[in-house]
Amino acid sequence: MKPAEYKNVSDALFDDPVVAQNLKIRSELMIQLERGIAERGITQKQAAELLGVSQPRVSDLLKGKIEKFSIDMLVNMLASLGKKVTIDAA
Numbered sequence: 001m002k003p004a005e006y007k008n009v010s011d012a013l014f015d016d017p018v019v020a021q022n023l024k025i026r027s028e029l030m031i032q033l034e035r036g037i038a039e040r041g042i043t044q045k046q047a048a049e050l051l052g053v054s055q056p057r058v059s060d061l062l063k064g065k066i067e068k069f070s071i072d073m074l075v076n077m078l079a080s081l082g083k084k085v086t087i088d089a090a
Contacts, residue, residue: 022071023066025071026066026069026070026071026074027066029069029071029074029075029078029085030061030064030066030069030074032078032083033061033074033077033078033081034061034062036078036081036083037058037062037081040081044058044059044062045058050080050081051077051080051081052076052077052080053077061077
Protein backbone atom coordinates (compact mmCIF):
# COMPACT_ATOMS: atom_id res chain seq x y z
CA MET A 1 0.00 0.00 0.00
CA LYS A 2 1.35 3.40 -1.02
CA PRO A 3 1.37 6.06 1.73
CA ALA A 4 -0.89 9.07 1.26
CA GLU A 5 0.69 12.20 -0.18
CA TYR A 6 -0.36 15.72 0.78
CA LYS A 7 0.43 19.18 -0.56
CA ASN A 8 0.92 20.59 2.94
CA VAL A 9 0.63 19.66 6.60
CA SER A 10 -2.85 21.14 7.04
CA ASP A 11 -4.17 18.87 4.28
CA ALA A 12 -2.73 15.89 6.15
CA LEU A 13 -4.27 16.91 9.47
CA PHE A 14 -7.82 17.66 8.33
CA ASP A 15 -10.14 15.59 6.19
CA ASP A 16 -12.16 18.69 5.34
CA PRO A 17 -10.35 20.76 2.69
CA VAL A 18 -12.24 23.90 3.79
CA VAL A 19 -10.90 23.58 7.34
CA ALA A 20 -7.41 22.87 6.01
CA GLN A 21 -7.49 25.96 3.76
CA ASN A 22 -8.72 28.18 6.58
CA LEU A 23 -5.90 26.97 8.83
CA LYS A 24 -3.34 27.58 6.10
CA ILE A 25 -4.55 31.15 5.53
CA ARG A 26 -4.62 31.99 9.25
CA SER A 27 -1.16 30.51 9.67
CA GLU A 28 0.31 32.67 6.89
CA LEU A 29 -1.37 35.80 8.22
CA MET A 30 0.02 35.10 11.69
CA ILE A 31 3.52 34.62 10.29
CA GLN A 32 3.30 37.96 8.50
CA LEU A 33 2.11 39.68 11.68
CA GLU A 34 4.96 38.21 13.68
CA ARG A 35 7.43 39.40 11.05
CA GLY A 36 5.89 42.87 11.00
CA ILE A 37 6.19 43.18 14.77
CA ALA A 38 9.78 41.89 14.73
CA GLU A 39 10.75 44.29 11.92
CA ARG A 40 9.58 47.22 14.04
CA GLY A 41 11.50 45.96 17.07
CA ILE A 42 8.63 46.82 19.39
CA THR A 43 7.45 45.29 22.65
CA GLN A 44 4.25 43.29 22.97
CA LYS A 45 2.66 46.24 24.77
CA GLN A 46 3.62 48.61 21.94
CA ALA A 47 2.38 46.09 19.36
CA ALA A 48 -0.92 45.78 21.23
CA GLU A 49 -1.43 49.54 21.15
CA LEU A 50 -0.62 49.68 17.45
CA LEU A 51 -2.87 46.74 16.60
CA GLY A 52 -5.75 47.83 18.82
CA VAL A 53 -5.74 44.66 20.91
CA SER A 54 -4.63 43.70 24.40
CA GLN A 55 -1.07 42.62 25.22
CA PRO A 56 -2.26 39.07 26.04
CA ARG A 57 -3.72 38.86 22.50
CA VAL A 58 -0.32 39.77 21.08
CA SER A 59 1.21 37.12 23.31
CA ASP A 60 -1.28 34.54 21.94
CA LEU A 61 -0.36 35.61 18.42
CA LEU A 62 3.37 35.27 19.00
CA LYS A 63 2.88 31.88 20.69
CA GLY A 64 1.03 30.65 17.58
CA LYS A 65 -2.33 30.07 19.24
CA ILE A 66 -4.07 29.93 15.89
CA GLU A 67 -7.42 28.80 17.29
CA LYS A 68 -7.84 32.20 18.97
CA PHE A 69 -7.80 34.22 15.74
CA SER A 70 -10.17 34.60 12.81
CA ILE A 71 -9.08 35.56 9.31
CA ASP A 72 -10.95 38.87 9.71
CA MET A 73 -9.12 39.78 12.89
CA LEU A 74 -5.72 38.89 11.42
CA VAL A 75 -6.36 40.95 8.27
CA ASN A 76 -7.41 43.93 10.40
CA MET A 77 -4.27 43.59 12.52
CA LEU A 78 -2.10 43.51 9.40
CA ALA A 79 -3.83 46.64 8.11
CA SER A 80 -2.97 48.34 11.41
CA LEU A 81 0.67 47.55 10.65
CA GLY A 82 0.28 49.14 7.23
CA LYS A 83 0.52 45.80 5.43
CA LYS A 84 -1.53 44.90 2.38
CA VAL A 85 -3.21 41.52 2.12
CA THR A 86 -3.68 40.04 -1.33
CA ILE A 87 -5.50 36.88 -2.36
CA ASP A 88 -4.48 34.43 -5.03
CA ALA A 89 -7.40 32.05 -5.47
CA ALA A 90 -5.52 29.85 -7.90
